[in-house]
Amino acid sequence: MESYTEENYLKVIYHLSNLTTGTVQTNAIADKIQTRPASVTDMMKKLAEKQLINYVKYQGVTLTEKGKATAVNIVRKHRLWELFLVKTLNFKWDEVHEIAEELEHVNSPLLIERLDEYLGYPKNDPHGDPIPDKNGNFDSPALVKLSKLKPAEKGIVVGVSEHSSSFLKYLEKIKLTLGTAVEMIEVIEFDGSVDLLVEDTRKNVSREVASHILMRTN
Amino acid sequence: MESYTEENYLKVIYHLSNLTTGTVQTNAIADKIQTRPASVTDMMKKLAEKQLINYVKYQGVTLTEKGKATAVNIVRKHRLWELFLVKTLNFKWDEVHEIAEELEHVNSPLLIERLDEYLGYPKNDPHGDPIPDKNGNFDSPALVKLSKLKPAEKGIVVGVSEHSSSFLKYLEKIKLTLGTAVEMIEVIEFDGSVDLLVEDTRKNVSREVASHILMRTN
DNA sequence: TAATAAAGTTAGATAAATCTAAATAAAATT
DNA sequence: AATTTTATTTAGATTTATCTAACTTTATTA
Ligand SMILES: [Mn+2]
Ligand SMILES: [Mn+2]
Ligand SMILES: [Mn+2]
Ligand SMILES: [Mn+2]
Numbered sequence A, B: 001m002e003s004y005t006e007e008n009y010l011k012v013i014y015h016l017s018n019l020t021t022g023t024v025q026t027n028a029i030a031d032k033i034q035t036r037p038a039s040v041t042d043m044m045k046k047l048a049e050k051q052l053i054n055y056v057k058y059q060g061v062t063l064t065e066k067g068k069a070t071a072v073n074i075v076r077k078h079r080l081w082e083l084f085l086v087k088t089l090n091f092k093w094d095e096v097h098e099i100a101e102e103l104e105h106v107n108s109p110l111l112i113e114r115l116d117e118y119l120g121y122p123k124n125d126p127h128g129d130p131i132p133d134k135n136g137n138f139d140s141p142a143l144v145k146l147s148k149l150k151p152a153e154k155g156i157v158v159g160v161s162e163h164s165s166s167f168l169k170y171l172e173k174i175k176l177t178l179g180t181a182v183e184m185i186e187v188i189e190f191d192g193s194v195d196l197l198v199e200d201t202r203k204n205v206s207r208e209v210a211s212h213i214l215m216r217t218n
Numbered sequence C: 001t002a003a004t005a006a007a008g009t010t011a012g013a014t015a016a017a018t019c020t021a022a023a024t025a026a027a028a029t030t
Numbered sequence D: 001a002a003t004t005t006t007a008t009t010t011a012g013a014t015t016t017a018t019c020t021a022a023c024t025t026t027a028t029t030a
Helices: A004-017 A026-033 A037-049 A065-087 A097-103 A109-118 A165-173 B004-017 B026-033 B037-049 B065-087 B097-103 B109-118 B165-173
Strands: A053-055 A061-063 A154-160 A181-187 A194-198 A201-205 A213-216 B053-055 B061-063 B154-160 B181-187 B194-198 B201-205 B213-216
Touching: A004 A026, A004 A037, A004 A061, A004 A065, A026 A037, A037 A053, A037 A061, A061 A065, A065 A097, A065 A109, A154 A165, B004 B026, B004 B037, B004 B061, B004 B065, B026 B037, B037 B053, B037 B061, B061 B065, B065 B097, B065 B109, B154 B165
Parallel strands: none
Antiparallel strands: A053 A061, A154 A181, A154 A213, A181 A194, A194 A201, B053 B061, B154 B181, B154 B213, B181 B194, B194 B201
């Protein structure tokens, strides 16, 4: 069994692995976990000892199969709880992350199995992120950033790459939530902002915002 | 804020306070929490420092108002989660305690508020125990042990004073679950066991079992 | 390539929660 | 009242997770 703290390190390493190509750096972990690099080094030794990561001094880390499976399971729990909070307890999508950060550490495989069943074996969480199944499998179709659509190209908002409450609330406000159909009109050369057609209405959003909205374009 | 460990100590002190008249003893706490008396003493100093208990060396402890409010809130969370597990996720009443022991420490007043609302502001958990409301209030009507009913006296099973899985499964098996109407026939002098009438069927249960079944007799 | 900067590690401390063994206080018995 | 037993506390360690300050390695740049 892994401690609460170990689980958080594994989860962070997992998420960082998906953002970079090579190994995950000590300082990157320290940043995410809000701790000191020295503390990260200590924990890396411990996780390596437990065969959860591959660690070479000064060379960063990667997850072992065992470490990856553990991390994916935590992500599964996190996302199932987030969906439960939104669907059953009527939370908004910007309110659930912090609570799920705690709930994800509750250790009861049966509880998660029942929660999954109750929710109807869902494939995505309230932010569009895929929910791994009991075996850790999930599909992550290649999505395109809204900021990268070509003029006249259409798509559906299916995810976000930024989960802060302020960002999610803003999307809510401008009605660019999951499931919304969007057509690109043009990218403004001056500032990279985009003009869009959303349900027959023209809208402009900044490059920053558009780059965090993920589209399915088929 | 109290740590996970501090919360468990407070909860145990609270439950023990309701079983005894005077102060709660060091060894009693150590027993319940499965730790050493020396560790309890250490924690008592810490909780006293935080004004959560009244502690006099060698004289046992009592909860302060602040400590009691904290403990009652943990009990509230525990019981709401137990009811949720039974009502929504289809757990049996003998399966929920251990999971609730973890869930009760998740710290989100809004989550508990929403859970309470979702469950319809219930008054009792799956074992018949009262669920304190948001302000810590609850009613605990005086209940009588099934073993104490007089011959021909009738009552309804509304609680249990033993929460082990084996006991609860046994009650399930002999159909003496919450809500069941029971009439006392006689107490067998030899072994204290009781002959009962349960839905037109005669049943005999041991004194031990009968003493853990709580009745409303109106 | 030598100097500098950035990244990462080590050594030694600290706080929380626990333990064992020894000491002390309170309660129960003679 | 003295003795014995039981309950509780203290002293000193241990484990986990963290930190600061100093040091080492790797990467960058001149
Ligand atoms: Mn989240
Ligand atoms: Mn999410
Ligand atoms: Mn319980
Ligand atoms: Mn209960």
